[in-house]
Amino acid sequence: MTSVWVHPRLGEVTLSQSIRARRVSISVRATGLVRLSFPRGVSQKRALAFLDEKAEWIEAARERLARKRAALPPQLSPAEQKAHVEELRRAARADLPGRIARLSEATGLKYEKLTIRASRTKWGSCSGRNHISLSLFLMTLPEHLRDYVIIHELCHTVHHNHSPRFHALVDRLVGGNEKALNRELRAFTIR
Template sequence: MTHPVLGEIECVRSSRARRVSIRVRASGDVRLVYPCGVSEMRALAFLEEKIPWVEAARERLSHRRAALPPQLPPAEEKVRVEMLRRAAKADLPVRIGRIAAETGLRYAKLSIRASRTKWGSCSGRNHISLSLFLMTLPEHLRDYVIVHELCHTVHHDHSPRFHALVDRLVGGREKALSRELRAYAIR
């Protein structure tokens, strides 16, 4: 649908949604998701209330995109990704092994992927996946992401107990490291 202020909006009724939510993608596209028990009219009323938030989010994303280096031609990007993959395969297994030994946290399996949406993830079976783009981060932030994922082997959520564990393992610097990490984009 076309919104008079925001332009094209993707409206999605979802049986999995528990509440009305708005997502602004990096491109500036807006997606409005709402549960089956909520009318489209009520979801759109929620969107109307959030127009200033959507515009602010678009502005932040626009500044972030402008700060990124220009994209490489596809052939050069492929070479760059392969270089990062080799570096990640040499560095990340050793790094996670060291940090796991230091913290006493155990994981079942490690995979390294070209994920552009997350720095890392941990499955319910304690399989940790790390993005090869971690290699673009300073070493202390790579370590922070690994500690974060290892802590998910104990708490499979982002509960206060999870954050307390991460904070303890990074010497009380979780918030500062998280804030620093947000300044980086996966590219």
């Protein structure tokens, strides 16, 4: 049974009581729509109390999703998309080699080779031979996040893993802000 309920703080919420639901759960769609699902054995009053308890979490999720949507470029035609990628490639070739050289010098972390690719799955990577690959889509990030990604990859030249020692090194090199920078980076998607 599905219905819509207007919450005083959250606005419209879709209520879905179902025999398939195993527990009370909340989902927030990319559009910001909220769905409250609960099993038949749970009263609507109890499910709504759970919703009230999670109102802050829902608002934070909506905010995070809105930031991600705002960061997405408008849909481009294939020709426009190709031109956009080529523009990013030119910008990346002009910016990233000098940026990684400066950060390598400043941190004392050496790499063997830099490659710039149109990777849409990762911002960067570092091979076991200390070859660093950076996505040209880094050019869509603010400069401080470009630096953070490059420092992260340079730290892999010392620790080829995500061990506590690796994270301690990254954290030290970014002034104790690794978690905050990583959280900020997650708000962006590669497009």
